[in-house]
Amino acid sequence: MKTKSFLPAVLTLAAALTLGAAPAQAQDPHPAGGGPRISTAFSIPGAKVYPEGIATDPRTHTVYVGSYADGTVYRARPGRPEAEVFLPSGTDGRHTANGLRVDARGRLWVTDSTAGVAVYDTAGGSRLAHFEVAQGPGAPAHFINDLTIAPDGTAYLTDSVRGVIYRVTPQQLATGSGVLTEAYDLSPALRPRPAGGFSLNGIVSDPAGRYLLTVDMPMGDLYRVDLRTGAVRRVALTGGDLKAADGLDLSPDGTLRVAHNTTNTLTRWQLGANGTRARLTRTITDPSLQIPTTLAHTPGRTLVVRSQFDKGGPMSPDSGTPTTFTVAAVRGL
DSSP states (O other), X not given: OOGGGHHHHHHHHHHHHSTTOOOOOOOOOOOSTTSOEEEEEEEEOXXXXXXXXXXXXXXXXXXXXXXXXXXXXXXEOTTOSXXXXXXXXXXXXXXXXXXXXXXXXXXXXXXXXXXXXXXXXXXXXXXXXXXXXXXXXXXXXXXXXXXXXXXXXXXEEEXXXXXXXXXXXXXXXXXXXXXXXXXXXXXXXXXXOOTTOOOEEEEEEOTTSSEEEEEETTTTEEEEEETTTXXXXXXXXXSOOOTTEEEEEEOTTSEEEEEETTTTEEEEEEEOTTSSEEEEXXXXXXXGGXXXXXXXXXXXXXXXXXXXXXXXXXXXXTSOOOOOEEEEEEEOO
């Protein structure tokens, strides 16, 4: 079974859970007053890019974006209006790129939903390491989705089909390759869903290294995983839920920013001191977000991936034609 085929199912399910989503459009509105401002940070070359993941390098202010459609990884240099190809489609056999992160040493991590994760040198683009989920007859179905890097350098990755979190430690990374190690099984804690349905999506790590937060997209729940004890608990949400939530971004001050794909919505939450509670503090819904899949907060603005998955992409393969693919800059989130 091709695990790549699971993504349309999850987006269809998310759409069913988020009624009344506004149709995507290509303009950049500039609301008057103190409201949020949405503009274009840079464009992405290509007619069928369908971007999904994003990562920023705070050392160089370079931004990386991955294509779900063919696995190309793009690089946007500071001040440039258009990104450039950094890793071409098919690099190291990769034909889809989901989650992206740049770690503290400047290495770029790229997940492939069908296989696992690869780590690249951002200076020259050479592959430094790769880790793959178990394959072959009898191996469970999987969909490697997003990842985060904890302060100790350990990477954690979500599996949207199995409801588990994998781990790659710095010691494992030093070996260069291996099988992804299952670290936490959240499936017993997740609310019931149809057999084979999607669950975990975006994931972030506490800047203090105490816990992980990951979202159950179709159910709208946020889960906290204690990195010391392994305890899993549902975060108490006040003021809203996280249905259709895709990518997450967590700031050191406890601000959690969320991209909700099919509703063209961004939300901002304030976490409690221990990450067990979250309060909704802002909601932005705008069709110009064009099915936002993830986001990355930088000083003064939040970069948001406009996937256009509903324009002939994985959400609606036979419907619509995409406009130029872009990453939005949102101020006021």
